[in-house]
Each structure stands twice: as structure tokens, then as C-alpha cells.
Amino acid sequence: MSADAVSPGRLVVVSGPSGSGKTSICKALVEDPRVLFSVSATTRGKRAGEVDGRDYWFLSESEFEERVSAGEFLEHARYNGNRYGTLEKPVRDTIASGRIVILEIEVQGTRLLRDNGVEALYVFIMPPSLEELERRLRGRQTEDEDTIEGRLEIARCEMDMSHLYDHVVINKDLESTIEAVRRLVGFEG
Numbered sequence: 001m002s003a004d005a006v007s008p009g010r011l012v013v014v015s016g017p018s019g020s021g022k023t024s025i026c027k028a029l030v031e032d033p034r035v036l037f038s039v040s041a042t043t044r045g046k047r048a049g050e051v052d053g054r055d056y057w058f059l060s061e062s063e064f065e066e067r068v069s070a071g072e073f074l075e076h077a078r079y080n081g082n083r084y085g086t087l088e089k090p091v092r093d094t095i096a097s098g099r100i101v102i103l104e105i106e107v108q109g110t111r112l113l114r115d116n117g118v119e120a121l122y123v124f125i126m127p128p129s130l131e132e133l134e135r136r137l138r139g140r141q142t143e144d145e146d147t148i149e150g151r152l153e154i155a156r157c158e159m160d161m162s163h164l165y166d167h168v169v170i171n172k173d174l175e176s177t178i179e180a181v182r183r184l185v186g187f188e189g
């Protein structure tokens with residue numbers, strides 16, 4: 001997508017390490033009718049409670065690759081052995097309808113968007129510390145030890161990339177972080 005295809009402020013990119021709280025923050029943002037969540041495609045397995053088409057479009061490697069070849073992604077990346085990507089058409093359609101689209105993506109995807117000059121509000125959600133992040137990831141009990149270690153390693157790298165973002169918000173307390181992000185998006189308190 002070219003830079004001029006996106007009106008400033010209409011696209012909001014939210015990133016942060018796994019366990020930073022970004023998913024809860026995005027869920028709170030999309031409660032506003034002016035906001036729509038961009039449902040990404042992924043090759044990772046479905047977690048308990050996840051629904052195809054709501055949380056992600058769950059694709060096989062070959063289905064994902066076909067869409068890459070067809071140029072359907074606004075950005076895509078590999079994360080912890082799986083592929084993730086934002087489908088461009090739904091994003092375009094939502095922006096055209098005058099709404100705000102939230103992209104919850106990892107940092108390589110953000111780098112691609114930045115390199116392509118895609119105008120957006122770029123927000124990074126920072127955990128208070130790596131120790132706190134580890135505690136949250138273990139508390140979630142959705143992943144095995146190797147996956148947690150992998151995510152912590154990725155978290156360190158992601159936190160080093162926070163300079164790619166317009167705003168870094170430290171999530172000490174979820175409610176106040178949600179309010180801070182809502183204000184950044186331009187909503188009243």
C-alpha cells in the first residue's frame with residue numbers, strides 16, 4: 001500500500017512483546033464503533049477459544065504462500081516459527097468507510113510498513129520489566145517452556161526496536177494504559 005493510500009490517523013499500529021497487554025488494549029479500543037480490528041492471517045495453530053475469522057484467519061503454509069505470491073499482504077513476517085500477515089484489502093475497505101483500523105503486529109511488520117512509508121499512528125506497548133513479562137507469560141499457561149523461552153528472547157529484541165514507534169506506553173496498569181492509548185488515538189478520556 002502506498003503512503004498516500006492511508007489517511008493520517010486512520011491506521012493505528014500497536015505492537016509490544018507477547019504478554020505486554022497489547023491484545024487486551026486492542027480489545028478495549030475496538031469496543032468503540034469507530035474502530036475495527038484487522039484480522040491477520042497466520043500459519044500458527046489455533047489456541048483454545050480462538051475462532052477462525054475473528055482472532056485470525058488460520059491458514060496452512062501453502063495457503064499463506066499463495067497469498068504472498070498474489071500480493072495480498074500489506075505486510076507479513078515470521079515470528080517464533082510461524083507466519084503472520086495483514087491482508088491489505090480489508091484494511092483499505094475499512095479506511096475507505098471512514099473508520100480506524102487497528103493492526104496488532106510484531107516489529108518486523110512495522111519495519112516493513114515504515115520502509116514503505118505507510119502513514120499510521122505507531123504505538124509500542126512496553127512491559128514494566130522483563131521479569132514482569134516472564135511472570136505474565138507463565139501465568140497465562142497457554143504455552144510450553146520452549147515457547148515461553150522463545151517469546152522472552154523475541155521480547156528482548158522487540159523492546160530494542162521500540163524506536164520505530166511514535167509512542168512508547170509502559171503498561172503498569174491496564175486501565176490507565178488503555179486510557180493513554182485511547183487519548184493517543186484521539187478519543188476523549
Ligand code: 5GP
Nearest residue numbers: 040041076077079084085086104105106109
Ligand atoms: P500470537 O501468536 O501471540 O497471537 O502472535 C504473535 C505475534 O504476532 C504478536 O506479536 C502479534 O502481534 C503478531 N502478529 C499478529 N498478527 C500479525 C500480522 O498480521 N503481522 C505481523 N507482522 N505480526 C502479527
